[in-house]
Amino acid sequence: MSKSANYEVPWVEKYRPRVLSDIVGNQDTVKRLEVIAQDGNMPHMIMSGTPGIGKTTAVLALAHTLLGPDVFKEAVLELNASDERGIDVVRNRIKSFAQKKIALPPGRHKIVILDEADSMTSGAQQALRRTMEIYSNTTRFAFACNQSNKIIEPIQSRCAILRFSKLRDIELLQRLRQIAEKENADVTDEGYEALIFTSEGDMRQAVNNLQSTHTGLGLVTPDAVFKVCDQPHPLLVQNLLESCHKADIEDALSKLDELWTHGYAAIDIIQTLFRVARNTQSLEESLKLEYIKEIGWTHMRILEGVATIVQLSGLVARLCKMSIDPKVFKV
Amino acid sequence: MWSEFYAPSKVSELAVHSRKVGDLRHWLEESFSDTKLSKYRKLLVLTGTAGCGKSTAVKLLAKEMNVDVIEYLNESTYKYSNEDEYGESTSKRFSNFLGKSATYKPLSFDNERSNKQLILVEDLPNVLEYTTREASHDALRGHCLDGRTPNVPIVIIVSDSGVRGTGGNADEMVQTTNRDVVDARTVVPRDILDGPFCTTIHFNPIARTFLKKHLNALLDRHRDDNPYGSFKRPHDEAIDVIIDTASGDIRSAINTLQLASQMALPGSLSTGGHKRKAKPLSKSTRVDMEKTLDVLARREVSLNLFHSLAKVLRNKRHGFDDEDKVCSCEDLPHVSLPEHLEYKRRAPSHVHPTRLYEDIPVDVETYLLFLSHNYPAFNQDCDDAAVVADALSWSDSTSIGYNDSKQLSASVFEYVIRKTLHALPCPSIKRGQKIRKPAFFFAEKERRNGIESIKQNSRLAVTIHGQVDTNAIIVDTLPMLSRIWERE
Numbered sequence: 142m143s144k145s146a147n148y149e150v151p152w153v154e155k156y157r158p159r160v161l162s163d164i165v166g167n168q169d170t171v172k173r174l175e176v177i178a179q180d181g182n183m184p185h186m187i188m189s190g191t192p193g194i195g196k197t198t199a200v201l202a203l204a205h206t207l208l209g210p211d212v213f214k215e216a217v218l219e220l221n222a223s224d225e226r227g228i229d230v231v232r233n234r235i236k237s238f239a240q241k242k243i244a245l246p247p248g249r250h251k252i253v254i255l256d257e258a259d260s261m262t263s264g265a266q267q268a269l270r271r272t273m274e275i276y277s278n279t280t281r282f283a284f285a286c287n288q289s290n291k292i293i294e295p296i297q298s299r300c301a302i303l304r305f306s307k308l309r310d311i312e313l314l315q316r317l318r319q320i321a322e323k324e325n326a327d328v329t330d331e332g333y334e335a336l337i338f339t340s341e342g343d344m345r346q347a348v349n350n351l352q353s354t355h356t357g358l359g360l361v362t363p364d365a366v367f368k369v370c371d372q373p374h375p376l377l378v379q380n381l382l383e384s385c386h387k388a389d390i391e392d393a394l395s396k397l398d399e400l401w402t403h404g405y406a407a408i409d410i411i412q413t414l415f416r417v418a419r420n421t422q423s424l425e426e427s428l429k430l431e432y433i434k435e436i437g438w439t440h441m442r443i444l445e446g447v448a449t450i451v452q453l454s455g456l457v458a459r460l461c462k463m464s465i466d467p468k469v470f471k472v
Numbered sequence: 473m474w475s476e477f478y479a480p481s482k483v484s485e486l487a488v489h490s491r492k493v494g495d496l497r498h499w500l501e502e503s504f505s506d507t508k509l510s511k512y513r514k515l516l517v518l519t520g521t522a523g524c525g526k527s528t529a530v531k532l533l534a535k536e537m538n539v540d541v542i543e544y545l546n547e548s549t550y551k552y553s554n555e556d557e558y559g560e561s562t563s564k565r566f567s568n569f570l571g572k573s574a575t576y577k578p579l580s581f582d583n584e585r586s587n588k589q590l591i592l593v594e595d596l597p598n599v600l601e602y603t604t605r606e607a608s609h610d611a612l613r614g615h616c617l618d619g620r621t622p623n624v625p626i627v628i629i630v631s632d633s634g635v636r637g638t639g640g641n642a643d644e645m646v647q648t649t650n651r652d653v654v655d656a657r658t659v660v661p662r663d664i665l666d667g668p669f670c671t672t673i674h675f676n677p678i679a680r681t682f683l684k685k686h687l688n689a690l691l692d693r694h695r696d697d698n699p700y701g702s703f704k705r706p707h708d709e710a711i712d713v714i715i716d717t718a719s720g721d722i723r724s725a726i727n728t729l730q731l732a733s734q735m736a737l738p739g740s741l742s743t744g745g746h747k748r749k750a751k752p753l754s755k756s757t758r759v760d761m762e763k764t765l766d767v768l769a770r771r772e773v774s775l776n777l778f779h780s781l782a783k784v785l786r787n788k789r790h791g792f793d794d795e796d797k798v799c800s801c802e803d804l805p806h807v808s809l810p811e812h813l814e815y816k817r818r819a820p821s822h823v824h825p826t827r828l829y830e831d832i833p834v835d836v837e838t839y840l841l842f843l844s845h846n847y848p849a850f851n852q853d854c855d856d857a858a859v860v861a862d863a864l865s866w867s868d869s870t871s872i873g874y875n876d877s878k879q880l881s882a883s884v885f886e887y888v889i890r891k892t893l894h895a896l897p898c899p900s901i902k903r904g905q906k907i908r909k910p911a912f913f914f915a916e917k918e919r920r921n922g923i924e925s926i927k928q929n930s931r932l933a934v935t936i937h938g939q940v941d942t943n944a945i946i947v948d949t950l951p952m953l954s955r956i957w958e959r960e
Contacts, residue, residue: 173731180734184473184727191830264598271545271595277473290834295631298522298724301731307830342830388810415883419826425809427816430890434866437883441870444880466812 152352153345156320161202164195165316165344166308173303174199178206181248185273185282187258187297189289190305193343196285197256199305204252208245216243219254231268239276251280258284259291270295307342316344317351321361326351328361335363338416339370373405378417382432385460386424393457397450407448411440411456428463435459474730475723478690483532487678487686487722488525495673497533503625504539504588512668514616515626517660520675522631523721527594529675530627539588542573545595566597566604567611573624591626599658609661616669630659662924677720686722687711687729694733706732778907780832781842784889785850785907787896789819818894825889829882836881840867840888845910847892849903856895863891926950 149155158164161178164171177183183203188196204217218238220230235253243251255261261269273282273296282300286292289302314333321328328336328351336354340347350370351361358365367374377400384393400410418424418432439456462470480486486493496518503513518526534541544566573591599605615626664670691705706714710732718725809817832839844864851857867884926945 176734177731182473182734184731264601267596268598277476288835290838295522298631298721299727300724301727412879415879419883419886423807425807425813425816426818426820426890427894428809428813430887430894433883433887433890437870437880437887440880440883463813464810466810468812 149352149356151349152320152324153348156316156323156348157198158195158202159205161199161206164199164202166312167195167199167305170303170305171199174203178203181207183207183250183252183281183283185277185300187284187286187289187292187300187302188305189286189302191287191307191343193340193345193347194305194308195344196305197254200252200254200283200285204254207249208252212243212245216245216249216251217254218252219256221256231265231272235269236272236276239272239280250278252283253280254283254285256285257287259286259288263293266293266296270299273299308344309342310337313337313340313342313344313347317347320348320351321355324355326355326361327359328355329363331363332361332366335366336361338375339366339372341416371405371409373400373403373410373413375413375417378410378413379421381457382414382418382421382460383423385432385457386428386464388461388464390458390461393461394454397453397457401450401453407443407450407453408440410453411436411443414456415440431463432460473727474690474694475726478693478726480528480532483529483536486525486529486532487682488529488675489679489682492673492675493529493533496529497537499671499673500533500537500539500590500625503590504537513625513671515612515628515660515664515670517665517670517672518627518629518675519672520631521677521720523718523723523725524675524677525722526629526631526675527592530590530592530629534590537588539590542589542591543595544569544591544593564607566608567614570611570615570626589624591624593626593628596628596630596659605658608659609664612660613664616664616667628659678722679720680715683715683718683720683722683725684711687714687725690726690729691733777832777834777839777842780828781839781846781907783823783828784843784892785846785896785900785905787850787893787898787900788822789898790822791819816894819898821893823889823893825886825893828889829885836885837871840864840885841910841912842907843888843892845912846905846907847896849905850896850900852897852901856897859895860892863888863895 161171161175186200188200190196201217201219205213208216218235220235238251238253241251245251258266269282270293284292284296284300289297289304314337317328317333317336320326332354336347336350339350350366354361354365354369357369363374363376377396381393381396381400384390384396397410415433415436418429418436421429424432435456439452442452483493483497496516499513499516502509503516504510518530520526531541570591573589597604597608599608612626660670665672688711695705706729711729714725714728714732718728829836844861847860848857851860867888871881871884923946
């Protein structure tokens with residue numbers, strides 16, 4: 142790889158694991174895939190889980206191991222949600238791929254990978270189920286989806302379902318450290334924390350944020366990360382919530398104003414508020430849940446289109462009121 | 473794949489209940505008989521969950537009765553050089569196919585060949601699209617009314633495509649106008665489905681005992697096929713777990729079994745598995761084995777959903793041990809609470825709502841639907857139940873129309889779970905409550921059937937209103953009509 146090139150490959154692609162053993166997280170699931178890789182007989186599969194946790198990576202790595210680099214290009218058909226995937230594509234492209242004759246290693250199959258399969262219309266899925274059965278001795282299917290209950294029952298019945306869960310913080314950290322080391326990026330410990338906070342268990346997002354912070358601002362510190370991701374600093378938000386808890390409305394409002402003048406969108410502020418509120422240790426459960434409710438209300442209003450400081454101030458005021466004895470308000 | 477490699481080759485090997493097979497055989501026999509009855513055996517609709525042996529049963533019976541099966545396949549719409557002349561449109565293809573197959577016999581190369589035929593439609597035409605649906609309905613209608621002999625019956629196989637264990641998706645059920653479901657009613661026109669020419673046979677999910685017998689027989693065969701292989705037979709208890717998660721779907725059970733034996737489950741018998749009677753597993757091996765199977769074959773809805781519901785409803789908190797006795801509270805951080813709210817203080821919960829949100833196998837709405845059906849049994853008094861009901865109602869009013877916002881649904885979910893936990897008694901009161909599937913699905917199905925039949929019989933309403941408005945019929949016309957009739 143030439144270092145002289147000025148433009149870089151996205152790190153997500155550059156450091157995408159090529160073999161199963163490199164995949165971080167979901168140890169149990171990956172172990173099953175390794176057994177399949179040894180055995181060679183890949184069943185039809187559904188992989189479900191939130192974005193950025195290695196579903197596609199896992200199946201690509203599996204296909205690599207099963208088929209070897211030469212055949213891989215020819216014997217794998219990958220269709221994404223962005224590709225046209227109506228009934229016609231299912232009937233024509235997938236079928237003609239299934240009929241295509243390719244010299245494969247013995248005991249191996251061609252693989253069709255359908256990414257984001259839950260966005261396929263149910264008509265297209267219906268059209269697929271017979272194809273799966275007719276060609277199953279030469280072609281195997283892998284569906285990646287966010288929610289496997291969006292896949293119709295007859296297809297679920299034909300597939301092994303593998304669930305991928307969100308990556309734990311420690312797993313994200315491990316991978317981010319590796320990448321930062323290889324790229325000689327300077328990341329502070331708090332910088333890692335910030336990356337993990339902003340990514341919410343999504344590895345792709347975490348790596349992207351790492352790269353953009355590194356290329357944009359050099360040293361990866363929390364401030365830099367939140368600046369690049371354009372998210373309010375959770376520490377500021379935490380302070381805001383603490384002021385609310387103390388029923389210090391003047392202080393809380395001035396902190397909100399500070400956030401607002403930074404130019405953050407109302408939706409960003411409300412999302413950070415929610416995430417800080419649910420993780421904070423300084424709120425008692427009964428109060429915390431009322432906070433979440435109020436934040437949810439305001440969130441809804443913002444989605445309705447009233448993304449104004451008035452709504453946010455109202456939220457802050459209501460949060461403050463909760464800490465004040467209701468007798469005070471009686472006239 | 474085992475599900476195909478070890479597919480049954482004789483009718484007697486089928487895992488389907490023998491009475492259903494009998495029904496099916498009876499129908500086919502009548503259809504090919506010379507009696508007058510054969511006129512009414514034109515169309516057979518097989519319904520049932522996926523993987524309960526519908527297609528296999530038909531194919532094997534046909535083989536046994538020496539009937540040729542002609543299968544309808546949606547061929548690729550490949551471009552002919554000038555399509556208008558040679559190509560047939562998708563909507564027409566089905567009717568052309570039916571016409572052709574009913575009229576012409578296949579070339580026979582030997583005289584022993586039967587002249588009995590049946591048409592199997594498994595790969596349905598795209599009935600979700602209006603013109604195609606109408607065209608295929610017409611084709612079926614035409615076929616049924618056509619009095620030609622010999623009889624060429626059509627067998628249509630329709631798998632229920634709901635979500636396992638729930639019988640339908642919550643938000644799918646809410647939209648009444650939703651025609652995006654492929655079921656017997658969309659495939660076959662109503663007048664034919666209820667008419668004399670058509671018979672419907674519903675296949676039930678395969679019973680546990682049958683499943684078990686078949687899985688064991690299959691393992692025996694596999695062992696005999698690979699006498700020197702490194703085949704490790706899964707433990708008897710593992711097979712039970714597989715059967716539990718498959719919920720009557722034999723294909724998925726076999727697939728899971730194949731995967732399970734490929735990867736040597738904890739507790740598998742390495743001796744080639746001759747002995748069926750093995751020692752029961754130790755508790756730790758069993759937990760291991762279940763964990764492995766869980767990753768392997770967790771059907772999305774099923775045990776897992778009920779487990780996570782139970783976790784919330786049992787409401788375990790710090791400061792109580794496993795038997796719900798008060799034990800010494802660990803040194804937990806004491807967080808301040810305003811004095812007037814002090815009565816709301818609870819011991820910290822063992823349930824972690826954020827993690828629960830990540831782990832639930834269904835969408836938030838479905839989960840909350842299950843919760844709303846099950847919480848009352850676990851509440852102690854009305855006031856607490858009202859709190860939960862309030863939270864659920866709030867979640868409804870907040871999340872309608874915002875399905876796309878993951879963040880909002882997360883906060884709705886967390887609020888409802890936390891509020892529910894807060895309102896439930898701790899330690900939980902045990903009176904043998906069971907967690908059940910919501911009655912909503914059943915009621916909704918009834919309602920849809922009702923609407924469907926009103927639509928069918930609404931000629932009267934058409935003359936009154938000029939156009940059919942189902943809601944108006946239900947709310948105004950029908951109640952008024954029944955009053956008028958009562959008077960008379």
